[in-house]
Amino acid sequence: xxxAYINGTGCxxxxxxxxxxxxxxxxxxxxxxxxxxIEPSYKEYISPNLLRRMGRAIKxxxxxANMALQQAQLTAVDAIATGTGLGCFEDSERFLMAMxxxxxxxxxxxxxxxxxxxTVGSQIALILKCHDYNFTYxxxxxxxxxxxxxxxMWFSEGKETILIGGIEEHTxxxxxLNRNAGKLKNPGNIPLWKQHTTGYxxxxxxxxxxxxxxxxxxxxxxxxGVNTLYKPETPGDIMKKMHAFLERHALALQxxxxxxxxxxxxxxxxxxxxxxxxxxxxxxxxxxxxxLCGEYxxxxxFATFAAxxxxxxxxxxxxxxxxxxxxEGVKHILIINQYLDINYSFILVGQC
Amino acid sequence: xxxxxxxxxxxxxEQLNLAEVKPADINPDAPLFGDGLGLDSIDALELxxxxxxxxxxxxxxxxxxxxxxQSVRTMAEYIKSQGKS
Numbered sequence: 498x499x500x501a502y503i504n505g506t507g508c509x510x511x512x513x514x515x516x517x518x519x520x521x522x523x524x525x526x527x528x529x530x531x532x533x534x535i536e537p538s539y540k541e542y543i544s545p546n547l548l549r550r551m552g553r554a555i556k557x558x559x560x561x562a563n564m565a566l567q568q569a570q571l572t573a574v575d576a577i578a579t580g581t582g583l584g585c586f587e588d589s590e591r592f593l594m595a596m597x598x599x600x601x602x603x604x605x606x607x608x609x610x611x612x613x614x615x616t617v618g619s620q621i622a623l624i625l626k627c628h629d630y631n632f633t634y635x636x637x638x639x640x641x642x643x644x645x646x647x648x649x650m651w652f653s654e655g656k657e658t659i660l661i662g663g664i665e666e667h668t669x670x671x672x673x674l675n676r677n678a679g680k681l682k683n684p685g686n687i688p689l690w691k692q693h694t695t696g697y698x699x700x701x702x703x704x705x706x707x708x709x710x711x712x713x714x715x716x717x718x719x720x721x722g723v724n725t726l727y728k729p730e731t732p733g734d735i736m737k738k739m740h741a742f743l744e745r746h747a748l749a750l751q752x753x754x755x756x757x758x759x760x761x762x763x764x765x766x767x768x769x770x771x772x773x774x775x776x777x778x779x780x781x782x783x784x785x786x787x788x789l790c791g792e793y794x795x796x797x798x799f800a801t802f803a804a805x806x807x808x809x810x811x812x813x814x815x816x817x818x819x820x821x822x823x824x825e826g827v828k829h830i831l832i833i834n835q836y837l838d839i840n841y842s843f844i845l846v847g848q849c
Numbered sequence: 850x851x852x853x854x855x856x857x858x859x860x861x862x863e864q865l866n867l868a869e870v871k872p873a874d875i876n877p878d879a880p881l882f883g884d885g886l887g888l889d890s891i892d893a894l895e896l897x898x899x900x901x902x903x904x905x906x907x908x909x910x911x912x913x914x915x916x917x918x919q920s921v922r923t924m925a926e927y928i929k930s931q932g933k934s
Contacts, residue, residue: 546887549866603902605864606894 498722499652501645501659501708502849504715505571507564508802509534509557510702510790515564519806521814524789530681531672532700532791550607551620552587554666557703558617559624562660566625569707569715575656576630577618578647580640580663582794584614584633587668617664617703630656638836641704641798642844645723652710662705663798675699682762689762689788690774690819697761700791704798706805712849718808719849720801721829722746726841732772735841739833742843754827755813756783757800759834761792766838774819782824784817797834797842804830804846853925853934861921864899865892877921885920893918900924904933 508514511532513523525535534557539548542560551559558579566572588611595604610616615633622631630651634643641663648659675681682696708720724742729735743749750756756777760767777783790799807813811827832844858872865888879885882893896918900906906928908914917927928934 545869549868550891599902603898605898606891607866610891 498646498649499710501649501652501661501706501720502710502712502716503706503718503720503805504709504713505565505567505569505707506705506717506802506805507561507568508702508704508799509536509561510704510799510802511535511700512789514802515560517564517568519810521806521816524816527684527698527788527791530676530683530696530698531667532698534702547620547624550611552585552591552611552666554581554585554587554664554703555611555617555620557666558662558664558705559620561703562621562662562705565660565662565705565707571658571707573625574627574629574658574660574707576648576651576659577621577627578630578632578634578644578659578661579615579618580634580636580642580644580795580798581614581617582635582637582640582665583667583671584635585612585616586666586671588612588616590668590670617662621660638794638834638840639725639842641795641801642723642725642842645720645844648708649720649723656710658707658709660705660707662703663795664703665701665793665795667699667701667793672699688785688819690758690760690767690771690785692762692767693764695763695765697763697766697787697792700787700793700796702790702793702799704795704802706801716849718805719847721845721847722843723845724843726843728839729769729841732769735769735833736773736776739831739843742845743831746845748829748845750780753781753829753831754824755804755807755830756781757804757817757830757832758783758785758819759787759796759800759832759836760785761787761835763792766835769838770833770835778820782813782822783819784813785819786817789816792836794836796836797832797844800832800834801844801846804832804844808846808848850925850929853928854921857921857925860899860903861896864895875921877925879920881918881920896924900928904928904931906931906933
């Protein structure tokens, strides 16, 4: 697979990521079990006529895609690939509630049209008048990774610029259901990577990347590789696959400036990552990120955004650090994500 | 008729989620589609549902929609003609 140069990024998350500032300086700590996205004024990014029909996932997706394109100074792309675990949940809920409340009468088209998983990708395509490839991956905890892999494979087929992104929105009803099912917990004082209780803080957001096959004057960092690992049986499996992944990119663990790990705070889901942590801390600077964005299907898109910012600024903020290892520069960041101890992935982001 | 027009304006704003528009901003004689409010084909479907839901009117022939949904006033006149106001 080819590399993907990041020329523009856009991110709406539970942190102040929308304004492209160094958001690590003004961290918003979670105060409940739901880390809601801090949404910008959408009028700056989306016309009012379109805005009135959009649910939050669509707004977050279209606005962050717009930010990424603006940064990359692009008005068109050769393809769009998005990833989402739950899609446009708010509109699905609205449509189903209307069915229930009106006894299956008077169903309006808007929420039905906007409820499909690929609405974000298609809205972006409509706005850009992009009639080229457009695909949405709904692969649970591999959704963003699949979109990323797709883009990297398209580069081998000759496409030059692609817009990729991961989007997730959660509604009060969905959060309540998760809460009642005992899946969530309120934040405490113990860092996520040290926790011994079940439950996590659920998060949401949208992160988009304007990527290209070749380096451009706008290139900020490069996604060197991505790999997924489904239900590894032991922590050793993760380490083995990680070393093999790095080897494929002619790297060893000591070449990695930061290993950014997806601890969710749920002790059962994090068990394998907790077991490999001491070894990684021996050799590497290790960090984590889900205390900043919460747990959700496409949290790895937030991690990729954060990694890009750290490489751009050549700084690893204290807020992400688990240990303290002196090192020079930020050349490669290896993201190790896990979702519910089912979907594991490696994303390698490098300096360019 | 004026009361029905005002009621319709509020219902249209709510149904179409025209958050930026106030009832006073809508000229009852201005076209709903194209110029004027600038509505589109999805809004037309929403307006059909609005008539059915709030006034019990089912538009049988889609061709009639062009005349009925010309403006807020034509909508009000149609509702009145159906004895549903």
